[in-house]
Amino acid sequence: MFADNSNQNETTPSKTSNIINAVLDKIKRRSSSTPRSQIRNTSQVSNVSTPNKSSYLALLNSKSETSPQSSPRSPDASTRSNSPRSTTDIATPFYRKIIDQKSSNVLFDAQPRKTQRSKTPTTRSYSTQALDSSITLKSRERDRTLPVVSSSKLGRTGLVNLGNTCFMNACIQCLSNLSELRDAFESKSYDGQLASSFSLLIRRLWSGADTFEPKQFKTAVSKWAPQFSGYRQQDSQEFLRFLLDGLHEETNRIKKKVPYVELKDIKDESDLHKSDRWWRNYKERNDSIITDLFAGQLKSTLKCGMCGNVSTSFDPFMDVSLPIPSISNDQSFRHYYSPYKDNHKSFELSECFEKFSENELLIGHEQVYCSKCQKHQSTTKELRLFRLPKILVVHLKRFSNTDKLLNEVKFPLVGLDTCDYLDKSAHSINKNTKYNLTGVIKHMGGVGGGHYTATCMHCDTNEWLDFNDSIVKRSSEMSTKGPSTYVLFYSMQ
Numbered sequence: 001m002f003a004d005n006s007n008q009n010e011t012t013p014s015k016t017s018n019i020i021n022a023v024l025d026k027i028k029r030r031s032s033s034t035p036r037s038q039i040r041n042t043s044q045v046s047n048v049s050t051p052n053k054s055s056y057l058a059l060l061n062s063k064s065e066t067s068p069q070s071s072p073r074s075p076d077a078s079t080r081s082n083s084p085r086s087t088t089d090i091a092t093p094f095y096r097k098i099i100d101q102k103s104s105n106v107l108f109d110a111q112p113r114k115t116q117r118s119k120t121p122t123t124r125s126y127s128t129q130a131l132d133s134s135i136t137l138k139s140r141e142r143d144r145t146l147p148v149v150s151s152s153k154l155g156r157t158g159l160v161n162l163g164n165t166c167f168m169n170a171c172i173q174c175l176s177n178l179s180e181l182r183d184a185f186e187s188k189s190y191d192g193q194l195a196s197s198f199s200l201l202i203r204r205l206w207s208g209a210d211t212f213e214p215k216q217f218k219t220a221v222s223k224w225a226p227q228f229s230g231y232r233q234q235d236s237q238e239f240l241r242f243l244l245d246g247l248h249e250e251t252n253r254i255k256k257k258v259p260y261v262e263l264k265d266i267k268d269e270s271d272l273h274k275s276d277r278w279w280r281n282y283k284e285r286n287d288s289i290i291t292d293l294f295a296g297q298l299k300s301t302l303k304c305g306m307c308g309n310v311s312t313s314f315d316p317f318m319d320v321s322l323p324i325p326s327i328s329n330d331q332s333f334r335h336y337y338s339p340y341k342d343n344h345k346s347f348e349l350s351e352c353f354e355k356f357s358e359n360e361l362l363i364g365h366e367q368v369y370c371s372k373c374q375k376h377q378s379t380t381k382e383l384r385l386f387r388l389p390k391i392l393v394v395h396l397k398r399f400s401n402t403d404k405l406l407n408e409v410k411f412p413l414v415g416l417d418t419c420d421y422l423d424k425s426a427h428s429i430n431k432n433t434k435y436n437l438t439g440v441i442k443h444m445g446g447v448g449g450g451h452y453t454a455t456c457m458h459c460d461t462n463e464w465l466d467f468n469d470s471i472v473k474r475s476s477e478m479s480t481k482g483p484s485t486y487v488l489f490y491s492m493q
């Protein structure tokens with residue numbers, strides 16, 4: 001998020017002092033301004049509760065939805081994503097030399113720079129530290145201008161398959177082509193092992209190399225989430241959830257979390273007020289580049305089938321899992337129409353969203369405790385998007401038990417409008433409800449096997465690329481379609 005195009009007016013002064021002054025000046029400007037994402041969040045936030053990691057994961061594992069983030073996308077962001085970075089700001093040989101020296105341990109050093117900083121806590125001035133991050137940014141600009149690395153190769157680095165790691169590679173390429181996420185991890189060092197290795201990985205992917213072996217990252221992932229250690233085939237969407245969760249924890253700006261307090265209902269409180277209270281409660285404990293981009297809020301309404309008592313909750317989410325309508329919740333329906341029978345029928349994404357928003361009947365062991373009846377009762381549950389995220393991750397539930405649905409789901413590349421799936425009282429906090437596709441994770445093959453690839457829009461040039469482990473090819477938007485589409489990445493317009 002710090003990689004602004006403001007670098008581009010760099011000239012080529014002949015005197016060292018001019019260069020340094022210019023850089024320092026820029027750093028001052030940069031450091032004095034609050035990051036866009038923070039401004040956005042504090043202005044709009046209300047509350048939600050995510051008590052701790054385990055309950056958050058439990059939430060993620062439940063039927064998830066999308067909630068809105070009200071702030072419109074900044075013009076700066078949209079400009080960036082639509083225009084390739086300029087490569088005209090070629091530095092003087094002398095300036096380039098400084099960058100070269102710096103970059104050798106900034107850009108490609110596996111050790112996070114924080115190690116260097118902590119060794120010299122008092123003698124190193126703030127400006128000098130900031131200079132490092134500035135240099136990191138300039139390094140990439142430099143990479144684009146030097147003949148050794150053709151700018152046309154940036155963002156086209158394949159990821160070597162380390163042994164059934166295509167689920168990870170496909171996921172990484174989709175994340176790497178989200179410009180704000182890329183910029184955040186490329187321009188800044190983080191303390192945690194997962195975040196720092198992800199940062200290194202992103203820098204490698206944007207270094208112009210043909211391929212990269214994400215071994216260090218794989219090790220960090222295995223430590224964070226041991227179920228991803230080893231070399232078995234895994235679910236790419238499940239991996240994405242754990243990765244985002246881990247990156248969030250390690251980049252959380254809230255270092256000392258206030259103890260979680262369960263929010264009590266307030267009599268006659270409006271949905272808007274309540275959602276705001278829950279959102280603020282969530283953001284007081286969770287505030288990172290990950291939540292800036294991916295966190296939304298979902299309204300869940302439970303209605304007791306016996307007494308009609310209604311209760312609402314406003315939980316955060318990082319992705320939405322949409323059912324494909326060929327699977328019915330109705331057991332008798334399922335009995336007559338096995339999922340495979342409908343495999344050739346195609347659906348619209350809107351139908352999946354509608355299915356997601358339908359009332360769900362919770363009976364039997366799914367009954368919910370009613371505070372009015374003071375016992376478990378059959379209950380209807382309704383989910384609505386309430387606060388939209390900047391990046392909307394849509395997961396298609398293709399896998400059920402031992403089956404995989406092969407239906408094609410048709411979706412818009414540009415202008416997906418989530419307006420119809422928003423709660424009716426949430427429109428005022430979601431001015432922008434439209435999204436454009438930035439990438440998809442695809443899965444070929446059946447349950448427990450198969451192969452993952454990604455098709456992504458290069459976030460600087462807007463061309464479509466197919467990422468198949470170490471092979472990267474030019475592609476077209478048509479490549480995003482078909483029965484293998486599994487996870488969709490949408491960016492708010």
Ligand SMILES: [Zn+2]
Nearest residue numbers: 304307370373
């Ligand atoms: Zn009741």
